[in-house]
């Protein structure tokens with residue numbers, strides 16, 4: 001209970017003094033970054049300006065999450081459906097991504113941030129793939145904090161890719177079809193060795209999941225904030241975490257079983 005009060009209070013304190021007790025911090029936070037276009041439109045600016053400001057928020061949020069004690073941050077940076085946007089916007093997003101990665105490499109190394117990706121990254125432009133490979137390689141030894149970029153990601157495609165890989169493993173005799181449990185199947189998802197998200201945040205007031213981590217977020221808590229992504233701050237992240245702390249995560253059990261785990265039946 002103390003953690004809950006502390007977390008709620010932390011959300012109201014000035015950014016530089018903001019810390020949350022470890023027990024209250026979700027280990028894995030995933031964010032659907034939305035509202036770049038509206039942010040720009042509200043100011044009479046081209047959409048790309050919103051994305052440019054969105055990249056700044058990616059930067060600040062990466063370090064804000066780590067400061068607050070989060071261990072893994074997953075950002076939905078480019079969905080499979082985003083290819084359908086006007087080509088100039090797609091090109092601008094890819095350019096921004098490449099520029100961002102090139103700029104951040106030194107910072108990631110200095111601050112021990114591991115970079116990973118989920119999604120069909122082999123379909124991204126060659127320049128983006130190259131800088132991704134370099135950054136992933138040069139940060140793979142860091143274990144304290146991981147930034148995961150969902151790039152050319154879509155949950156349904158991920159499930160199809162996993163089913164195909166699983167079927168191939170069965171055909172090759174590496175898996176037995178009858179052993180097909182969730183634990184086995186989940187090893188074929190892009191997220192195979194990642195923890196599931198505890199908290200999923202979506203900015204901009206939309207309340208959809210948009211093909212993001214559909215299976216992995218099965219037991220996640222969701223926080224929807226009206227704040228547009230370029231305006232999202234460390235205080236907004238802390239407020240979302242405080243909201244998360246007001247929820248009771250039951251994983252299918254009753255409240256009584258959570259208080260007294262001995263009463264939870266095994267299956």
Ligand code: FPP
Pocket residue numbers: 033034035036037038039051052054055058075076077078082093096097100149204
């Ligand atoms: C949604 O805003 C945002 C995206 C399409 C993806 C997010 C992209 C960035 C933050 C920039 C590039 C990312 C990295 C990691 C460098 P929207 O355009 O859908 O906004 P709208 O709904 O207001 O139009």
